[in-house]
Amino acid sequence: MMLDKQILRIPGPTPIPPRVEHALGQPMIGHRNPQMGELHARLKPKLAKIFGTKKDVMILSSSGTGAMETAAVNLCKSGDEVIVVVTGAFGERFADICDAHGLTTYRLEMNWGTACTPEKLKAFLREHPSVKAVFMTYCETSTSVLNPIKELTDTVRSESDALVAVDGVSCIAGVEANMDDWGVDIYVTGSQKAFMLPPGLAFVAASERAREAFKKNDHSRFYFDLNKYAEKIENNSTPFTPPVSLLFGLDEALNMMMEEGLENVFKRHRLMSNMTRSAIEALGIPLLTENKYASPTVTAVKPEQVDAEKVRKILIQDFKIYVAGGPKHLKGKIFRIGHMGYCSPADVFEYIAALEVAFKKAGANIELGAGTKAAQEIFLNA
Incomplete structure (x- = not known):
């Protein structure tokens, strides 16, 4: 053997494709060099297509869990009421993150192995009419459930003004995201799954509603303040040092997806x-x-x-x-x-x-x- x-x-x-492995090994460049700006300019339209949005997708040096926490602390502050749809271990993680930041967290618990239905979410929203945001998991990695995000987002929209935040860590780039068309406010995901990269990058796509919420939110944060990322990505940059080699790999992984269609x-x-x-x-x-x-x-x-x-x-x-x-x-x-x-x-x-x-x-x-x-x-x- x-x-x-x-x-x-x-x-x-x-697994990482050989093309991506080769790209990861390119010579290092400075993260403020003009070449890095050119790289971000190439990445932005391809990432936007993956997420189904016209907005620039923000890139963080983080795991997927870091992106989940980023969504929570930028949308909400201590005392805000939120719903977390729990269909498995990663729904529980979203709820634990919200608890850790002092949010008033209402868990909509589903049997592990089943998806949340619009009917159950509608009833729960009516029990909790003052929620600021609803946190969901697209693919619940622990159970292999795919939640019907479009239908669930439609339900939130019909029942409240709550923001919709979605953990898409184990499925985005492998399934449709359609952020703008579906009305999702935040999608988060990581690099080490359908993006065909090593761990270390996280992606956050945010709607205009979400970006307004970031600006108004006075919850403490520094490294994960999405206002900084939103400002920098407009100028083809990041607020802090990114893992440059992973960005080289991301460029090639996205090229492969675009070539396949x-x-x-x-x-x-x-x-x-x-x-x-x-x-x-x-x-x-x-x-x-x-x-x-x-x-x-x-x-x-x-x-x-x-x-x-x-x-x-x-x-x-x-x-x-x-x-x-x-x-x-x-x-x-x-x-x-x-x-x-x-x-x-x-x-x-x-x-x-x-x-x-x-x-x-x-x-x-x-x-x-x-x-x-x-x-x-x-x-x-x-």
């Missing part, structure tokens, strides 16, 4: 999700989420015949394929497959075939080849 080879099929960090990028992610889910179902192994809630970027598998952790260990020991475990109360009950970014249908065939072996060795009563056949049929009929 090639001991130095590992195949990442976790929901982030994800965003519609094709989104279709590829949906195809890989359908192939994966059909394969698991054909093996008789349960999935955590229903198809109507399924994310195109990550799939949560809930085996009942065998231990999920045993399957994960076999994948690593026999094939050096890494999938993620379950968080919190789902630990040991599920595993999660990431199929986003630098991933293709060929990669799906690879991990499905390996999964069949792992399930068999773990003691599951499955038919070898059934999952692969199901994935092949989905691919052929796409």
Whole structure:
């Protein structure tokens, strides 16, 4: 076995394309050099297209969690009432961030593995008519649920003047965002998932309403003050030193997406999700989420015949394929497959075939080849 080879099929960090790796290794330049301004000028229209906005997307040196906190502290101040839609561990994280900054946080709790519905959000908004903002998770990485952001945003708009902030960390660049058309006020995401980069960059897209809220908000912040980022990005810069090499890589990753065409990028992610889910179902192994809630970027598998952790260990020991475990109360009950970014249908065939072996060795009563056949049929009929 090639001991130095590992195949990442976790929901982030994800594999990095060779083109991007090459770009990351370009010679260093000063972050205030004219070349950096030219780089930002190239990045801005491509990032705006990913987010579906005419506004400049702000770039932070941060993880996705830093971007989530940035959204909270720029939109709201201590004492403001907010709703957080909790559909899993990262919805809980958004709520914890709001609590940490003294916001009055109302949690709309959903069963893990189900999406929030407009009807449930509408009822909750009517119970809390004074909220300043509603925080949601687009793809709940911990459960593989994709929340219906357009419909949920429409619901907020019909019931209140609350701002809408969306964590899109594990799906933006793999699914449509359509910020302007859907009326989302803030999207945040990170670099290490569908953007095909190492961790270290975060992106914040903000509406005009959100930008007005930033200006009026007197909540304490310094490094994560989005007023500074909004001002600097207009002049093709950042307020603080960025990770220059990651920006080189971002430029190339965005070039790859533009060459493929965003519609094709989104279709590829949906195809890989359908192939994966059909394969698991054909093996008789349960999935955590229903198809109507399924994310195109990550799939949560809930085996009942065998231990999920045993399957994960076999994948690593026999094939050096890494999938993620379950968080919190789902630990040991599920595993999660990431199929986003630098991933293709060929990669799906690879991990499905390996999964069949792992399930068999773990003691599951499955038919070898059934999952692969199901994935092949989905691919052929796409």
